[in-house]
Amino acid sequence: MRRLLRACFALLTLTGLPYVTYLAAYYLLRPSGSPANGWPREPSVSIVLPTYNEAAIVESKLEELVELDYPMDRVEIVVVDSSDDGTAELVETFFAGRSAPELTLIHKDEREGLATALNEAYAAAASEIVVKTDCDSRIAPDAVRKAAANLADPEVAAVTGRNAEVIGGSEVEQGYRDVQTMIQVLESHLDSTLIFHGPFSAFERDAIVPIDSDSVADDSELALKIRRNGGRVVFDPEIHYREAAHSEFGKRREQKDRRAMGLLRLLWRQRDAIGSHGLYGRVVLPFNWWFMVISPWLLAGSIALATVGSLALAGPFGLAVPAALFGFTTLGSRDALGPLQPAYALFDTQVSLLRASVALVRARGDEDETIDGTWAPDRELREVLQ
Secondary structure, three states, X not given: OHHHHHHHHHHHHHHHHHHHHHHHHHHHHOOOOOOOOOOOOOOOEEEEEEEOOOOOOHHHHHHHHHOOOOOHHHEEEEEEEOOOOOHHHHHHHHHOOOOOOEEEEEEOOOOOOHHHHHHHHHHHOOOOEEEEOOOOEEEOOOHHHHHHHHHOOOOEEEEEEEEEEEEOOOHHHHHHHHHHXXXXXXXXXXXXXXXXXXXOEEEEHHHOOOOOOOXXXXXXXXXXXXXXXXXXXXXXXXXXXXXXXXXXXXXHHHXXXXXXXXXHHHHHHOHHHOOOOOHHHHHHHHHHHHHHHHXXXXXXXXXXXXXXXXXXXXXXXXXXXXXXXXHHHHHHHOOOXXXXXXXXXXXXXXXXXXXXXXXXXXXXXXXXXXXXXXXXOOHHHHHOOO
C-alpha cells in the first residue's frame, strides 16, 4: 500500500516539475512588455476573415475592422466564404460604395476546410502584413498598429496577442488564458512561442507558407513553420482581443477538445523540430510536449493510483478521493472555486488534452474516421456577440 501511495506521489511530483521550472524561470527573468524591438510604422495590411454562415454577426465584425485605429487606405479585407446563409451577400452590401478599405471576396461553392480556405486567402493577400482574425471574436482598435510595430523588428516574422477579456464571462477560460499568458511571454523572450491564436495573429506576407489541408491548428502550424524557416514568432501581451467561451464542463468539451486535438497532431507531425532552432527546439517545444502529450496521462495515472490506494487503505471512505475530484470539477465548471479557479482551468485543459489524445489514437486505428478542418458555428456563443 505504501508503495502505491509513493508511486502516486512520484507521479504527481513528476507531473508538476516542468511547471515549477517554467514558473521559476518566469520569476527569475521577469519578462514584460513586447518581446520585439520594432518601431511605429504603417505598412500595408491584408486582414483575412474566414466565414461560414456568419450572417448574424458578420456586419458587426466588419464594422469593427473598418473602425480600427489604422489608415483604411492601407488596408485590404480578404473574406473567404463558403456560407449558404447569405453571408457573402451581406459582405458585398457592406462594402458597396466604400472606397476604403479594399475588399477581396473569395466565395467558395463547397466547404473544403478552414486550412484550404486560408491558404487561398493568404495567397490572394497583396499587402506587406497579413492579419488573420475570426468572425466570432473582437480585437482592440490598436491591435493592427501594435502588430506592425512588432513586425518592424527584422527578426520577428509573426506575432499573436492576448485574450484580454473572455466574452460571456467564463472564469474557467479566463483563468487558463492568464496562466497561458505567463507561459507565452516567457517563451517569446527566450526565443519564440508555440501557440498562435485565431482571433488575432499577424504574419509577414513573405514569410507565409502553405499549411496542411487537414490542419485543425492552422495559426500555430503556420507560426511553427515560420520559426523553422528562421523567423521569430512571438506573443505580445499588449495586443488584445476578446473571444467568447463556455464555462460549463460539458459545453466546453467540444470547443476545447478540438483545439487540443489540433495542437497534439501538430506537435506529432513536427516532432523533428525538437532540439533544433535555438531555445525554441530545446526548451519551448519540449515543455509543450510535456504539457500536452505527457502530463495529461501522468495526471490521469496519479488520480487512478490515488483512488485505488485510498479505497484499499480506507475501504468505502476511500471514495472521498473521487468525491473530492467530482466536487472540484463541479465547482470549477461553475466558476465557484475562488482563488483555486486557475488550478481548475489547468485541470480542465488537461482533461481536453487527454480526451484528444485518445481520439487521435482511435482515429489512427480507424481508416474510416477522419479529422478535417471544417467547423460548425456555436450559435449559443454567437448570441453574446449580437
